[in-house]
Amino acid sequence: MTNVTLSKLTKEFEGKADPSVDHIDLEIESGKLTALLGPSGCGKTTTMRMIAGLLRPTSGDIKFDGKSIVSIAPERRGAVMVFQNYLLFPYMTIRENVSFGLKMRGVSKTETRQRVGEMLDLVQLPGLEDRMPKQLSGGQQQRVALARALIVKPKVLLLDEPLSNLDAHLRDEMRELIRRLQGELKITTIFVTHDQEEAAVLSDKIALILRGSLQHFGTPEEYFERPGSVEIARFFGGVNFIPGTYDGSVIATSVGKFSAPRSSITSGEGVLTIRPEAVEISGEGGNSVQGRVVSHVYAGRYARFLIDVGNIRIEAVSDPKRVSQIADGEMVSLRFDPNEIWVLAQPTEGNGVDRGAPEGGNRSVASVPGDE
Amino acid sequence: MTMSAQLAVEGDAGMKGRVAGRGAGRASTLRWVVIIGLLAFLIAPIIPLILWSFSFRWTFPNLLPTEYSMRAWEAVASPTNDVLLATWNSTVIAVVVTALSILIGVPAGRALGLYKFPGKRLVELVIVAPIIVPTLAVALGMHTLFIRYGLSNSLIGVIVVHLIPALPYMILVMAGVFANYDAAFESQARSLGANAFKTQRFVTIPAIMPGLVVGSLFTFLISWSEYVLTLLVGGGQVITLPLLLFNFARSGDNAIAGALAVVFIVPGILVLVFTSKHLSSGQAAMGGTGAL
Numbered sequence: 001m002t003n004v005t006l007s008k009l010t011k012e013f014e015g016k017a018d019p020s021v022d023h024i025d026l027e028i029e030s031g032k033l034t035a036l037l038g039p040s041g042c043g044k045t046t047t048m049r050m051i052a053g054l055l056r057p058t059s060g061d062i063k064f065d066g067k068s069i070v071s072i073a074p075e076r077r078g079a080v081m082v083f084q085n086y087l088l089f090p091y092m093t094i095r096e097n098v099s100f101g102l103k104m105r106g107v108s109k110t111e112t113r114q115r116v117g118e119m120l121d122l123v124q125l126p127g128l129e130d131r132m133p134k135q136l137s138g139g140q141q142q143r144v145a146l147a148r149a150l151i152v153k154p155k156v157l158l159l160d161e162p163l164s165n166l167d168a169h170l171r172d173e174m175r176e177l178i179r180r181l182q183g184e185l186k187i188t189t190i191f192v193t194h195d196q197e198e199a200a201v202l203s204d205k206i207a208l209i210l211r212g213s214l215q216h217f218g219t220p221e222e223y224f225e226r227p228g229s230v231e232i233a234r235f236f237g238g239v240n241f242i243p244g245t246y247d248g249s250v251i252a253t254s255v256g257k258f259s260a261p262r263s264s265i266t267s268g269e270g271v272l273t274i275r276p277e278a279v280e281i282s283g284e285g286g287n288s289v290q291g292r293v294v295s296h297v298y299a300g301r302y303a304r305f306l307i308d309v310g311n312i313r314i315e316a317v318s319d320p321k322r323v324s325q326i327a328d329g330e331m332v333s334l335r336f337d338p339n340e341i342w343v344l345a346q347p348t349e350g351n352g353v354d355r356g357a358p359e360g361g362n363r364s365v366a367s368v369p370g371d372e
Numbered sequence: 373m374t375m376s377a378q379l380a381v382e383g384d385a386g387m388k389g390r391v392a393g394r395g396a397g398r399a400s401t402l403r404w405v406v407i408i409g410l411l412a413f414l415i416a417p418i419i420p421l422i423l424w425s426f427s428f429r430w431t432f433p434n435l436l437p438t439e440y441s442m443r444a445w446e447a448v449a450s451p452t453n454d455v456l457l458a459t460w461n462s463t464v465i466a467v468v469v470t471a472l473s474i475l476i477g478v479p480a481g482r483a484l485g486l487y488k489f490p491g492k493r494l495v496e497l498v499i500v501a502p503i504i505v506p507t508l509a510v511a512l513g514m515h516t517l518f519i520r521y522g523l524s525n526s527l528i529g530v531i532v533v534h535l536i537p538a539l540p541y542m543i544l545v546m547a548g549v550f551a552n553y554d555a556a557f558e559s560q561a562r563s564l565g566a567n568a569f570k571t572q573r574f575v576t577i578p579a580i581m582p583g584l585v586v587g588s589l590f591t592f593l594i595s596w597s598e599y600v601l602t603l604l605v606g607g608g609q610v611i612t613l614p615l616l617l618f619n620f621a622r623s624g625d626n627a628i629a630g631a632l633a634v635v636f637i638v639p640g641i642l643v644l645v646f647t648s649k650h651l652s653s654g655q656a657a658m659g660g661t662g663a664l
Contacts, residue, residue, distance in 0.1 A: 054559045074562040081563040087556055091578055100574075104565040152565060 002064050002078075002155040002188045004028040004051065009060035011046050020046045022212035023060065028205075030065075031186040033179070035199035038209035039235075044192045047209070048158050051190065052081040064155060075104070078155035084164060086145040088133035094120070094144055095129035101152035119147040122181065139170040143177070150185065157182075159191035163198055175202055196236050200224070208232060228264060230271055230347045239273045240314050246270035246343050255310040256289050258336055263343035270343045274336050279316035281305060281323050283335025293330050296323075307334060418637060424630030444627035448635065454611050459635065462596055462612040465527065469534045469595040470588050473542040476535075477587060478580070481546020486555060499543050502536045510536060511604050518605055525607040533605045534598055538591040545590065549583030585647045593640055 005028070011021040021043040028034045036044040049055040051062055053074030061068050069077050080101070088097050096103075098119055099112045107115075120126050123143040133141060142162070149157060162178060163171045179202065182189050193199050199206045200220035208215040208223070216228050227233040230241065244253030248267045251260045258272060291309035303320040306313055314334060326332060424430070425444045427437035448455045483489070484496060502510060514533055515524060523529035557579065561571040577584070599614040606612070613636050620629040 049559075052559075052563050054562065073567065074559075075565045075567050079563070080565075081560070083556060083560055085556075087554070087560040089557065089575065089578075100561070100566075101564040103574075104561075104567075104570055148564065158563075 001030045001186060003030040004156055004188060004190070005061075005063040005066070006047070006051075007061045007063070009047065009050060009062060010058050011043070011050060011055060012058045018212065019058070020212055021050070021057075024209070024212075024214045026207055026214060026217060028188065028190060030188055032204040033182050033189045033191070033202060035203035035206045036190060036192045036209060037194070037196060037199040037206050039194055042209045043212040044194075044209050045160060048081065048160060048190060048192050051156065052079050052158050053077050054081070079158055080149040080152060080154035080156075081158040081160065082145050082149045082162065084161040086133075086138075086141045086165075088141055088144055088148075090133055092133075093129065094125075094131050094133065094136070097133065097144060098129075098148045098151055100148060105152065115151055116147075119151045120144075122150070123147045123177065139166055139174065142166065142174060146178075146181070150181065150187070154187060157187045157189040159189065161193055162191055163202075164193070164195070178202065196223070208235065210235065224275075226262075226264070226342060227273075227344070230273075230344050233273050233342075233344065238276055238315070240276065240279065242272040242312055242314075243346060244270060244272055251341075251343055253312075255312055258287050258341060259338045260341040260343050261338055262341060265343060265345045269346040271346050272336075273342045273344055274340055276304070276315040276317040278337055278340035279314060279318075280335040280337065281307075281316050281318050281326065281332055283333060285335060287338055287341075288333050288335040290331055290333055293326060293328050293332060295328055296326070307332065309334065418634070421630040421633045421637075424626045425628075425634055427627055427630075430626075441627075444625075444631040447628050448631045454616060455613075455632065455635070458611045458613045458616045461527070461610060462614075463639070465531055465534060465602075465610075465612065466592045466595040468531050469538050470592045472531070472535060473538050473591040474584065474588065477539060477542030477546050477591075478584070480543045481548075481583075482550045484543065484547040485550025486553065496547075499540050501540075503540050507537060507600055511601050515604055524605055525609040527606075527610055529605045530602050530610045530612075533601045534595045536601070537598065538594045541590040541594065542587040545583050545587035546580070549580050553579060589643060589647060592643060596639065597636075 004026075006024050006026040009021055009024045009026075010019050012019040024043075024047060036047055038044045046055060050057050053069070053072065057070060062070055064078070069079075088094075089100070092100070095116050098116045099107075102112045102115065116129060117126070120128060123146055125140060125143050125147070128136070128140070128144075133144070136144065142165070146162075159178070163174055166174055175198075178189075178191075191202065193202075196206075200223070203220065205217060205219055206223060207217045210231065215232055216223070223232065223236050227236060227239075233239045233241075242251075242253045242255065244251040244258075246252075246260070246263060246265060246267050246269075248263075249259060249261060251258050251270055251272050253272060260272060263270065289309050291307040291314060294306040294308055294313065296303060296305045298320055300320070302317050303323055305316045305318065305323070305326070307316060308314075316334065423437060426440050426442070428439035428441035428443065430437035447453055480499070484492065484499075511533065514536070518524040518529050518533070523532060557575050558571050561575040562568075566574060597614055598612075599618060602610060602612050602615060606615075608615075613632065617629065617632045617636055620632055
């Protein structure tokens with residue numbers, strides 16, 4: 001049970017103008033699963049490597065239970081990292097791989113033997129002690145890598161993209177395994193991912209890192225329900241954006257006025273956001289607009305529509321049975337449930353709303369349920 | 373001679389690997405061609421040497437010596453001769469040259485194979501230069517330098533000068549190994565609790581072992597068979613086997629030259645036999661033999 005504190009953690013690399021990790025402050029609670037989320041090159045892996053001791057911070061501090069560990073060698077930190085590509089030592093058997101950390105610590109042979117057996121049971125690979133790594137599938141190798149890390153009872157477990165090399169069904173299995181093990185062993189676990197869905201499903205809390213800076217640290221619900229900025233909402237994807245002016249209860253946009261009680265700003269230049277699932281096709285009453293269907297996709301469990309409302313393209317996801325009569329080119333009415341609208345501050349220059357209109361970013365796909 | 377034996381054996385291993393994919397019949401035919409080729413070109417030339425070393429009289433039309441004797445071997449083993457001293461010198465020089473090549477070549481190979489740095493191409497060129505530039509040209513220049521620093525006519529001088537042709541091979545082999553090496557394994561070991569020393573011991577060295585063996589084999593055999601540089605820098609004071617061999621070969625005593633040649637060949641074969649298990653590609657999972 002260890003809590004991890006990052007304070008003003010910064011890493012600059014020679015020959016790069018901007019710091020890769022820029023003054024990150026983070027308080028990671030003991031025994032929790034925390035995701036470091038961000039696109040590739042955002043500094044999340046660099047942050048993890050600094051926690052592991054494999055990179056030295058340029059400035060700032062890392063504390064385990066309040067004690068600075070920056071000057072402690074990686075092998076004595078108690079933070080064990082599992083790499084994305086498993087890195088099982090190819091010339092060692094599974095037993096030798098799993099027991100590597102114990103051997104380094106001088107644990108006796110009999111105890112090692114017993115603990116390796118227990119650990120392989122725990123990751124559901126009993127009896128594979130004498131195989132070689134290349135005889136195992138990717139999923140099995142991943143589990144061995146996990147067992148090899150867990151056997152030393154780390155204070156902090158660091159997982160680098162733990163699911164990214166696995167097939168879809170193995171991914172679900174692995175996700176369950178990590179959650180279960182983490183729940184049983186209560187090891188403070190930090191994992192790096194670029195996949196917001198993976199982060200949401202696996203973690204207690206998500207730290208979103210963009211361009212080296214921490215954007216937000218909160219629960220998955222917060223990110224989906226009440227993102228703090230257009231940029232965060234865009235990263236999580238699948239959100240429609242309509243810029244307008246907000247007066248505290250109603251947002252006036254180029255396509256109409258919408259009542260919007262939920263917002264992150266009190267008034268001023270704002271952006272209406274609404275998730276595709278919350279756009280009600282053929283919905284009547286207040287808060288509705290007319291639009292022309294541009295295209296639609298039938299995907300079994302849902303149907304997805306792209307609809308032009310004025311000069312704005314709206315994505316809507318609906319129960320396919322309810323909208324089976326609607327054809328491309330048809331005019332439909334769309335209702336935005338006021339309680340589903342979330343108003344955000346209009347972003348400053350550079351993160352403009354129009355830069356990645358909803359249909360442009362293929363990230364919007366990721367949030368659609370069941371869409372792989 | 374031993375150098376080419378080494379290369380041919382490796383070629384054979386590669387051949388077997390490639391052949392394995394095809395039909396079994398053709399594979400076994402090819403296998404036999406390779407084995408017979410090896411025997412004909414590598415083993416057969418040694419047979420007359422062995423015969424010579426035991427011969428007393430072996431004149432033209434006879435296919436085998438007409439009279440045998442142990443004279444040559446007695447001469448070789450006699451303490452009044454320089455053979456024992458020369459064998460000792462050759463061994464010490466070759467072992468020290470190999471050890472120094474490892475100490476210098478492994479870090480250099482790592483730098484070349486693993487890291488990018490300005491001027492890397494130039495460094496590579498400088499390292500390969502001794503292989504391209506005629507040895508004699510280099511040696512003559514070195515010799516004046518060695519005389520100035522008192523290194524000529526000494527064992528240390530010979531060892532240093534042997535590094536010139538030997539080191540490039542070690543560095544090139546290790547650069548190839550490290551080009552295929554994933555240094556993240558070391559990070560993983562550190563993270564699991566291995567200190568820097570144990571990481572080298574349990575992760576890095578096992579991973580580069582095949583390359584290390586090949587490189588050592590090269591450097592040992594290059595040093596072992598070096599003639600010109602030893603003669604020049606050793607100035608006749610440092611006697612090694614190749615020097616003796618040339619002497620006897622020139623003096624026309626075929627029996628003693630034959631016996632010496634056998635003594636000269638044996639270590640190469642022994643080294644190859646003892647290290648052959650490391651030459652198989654199975655070991656080279658983390659760091660292959662790369663550019664070889």
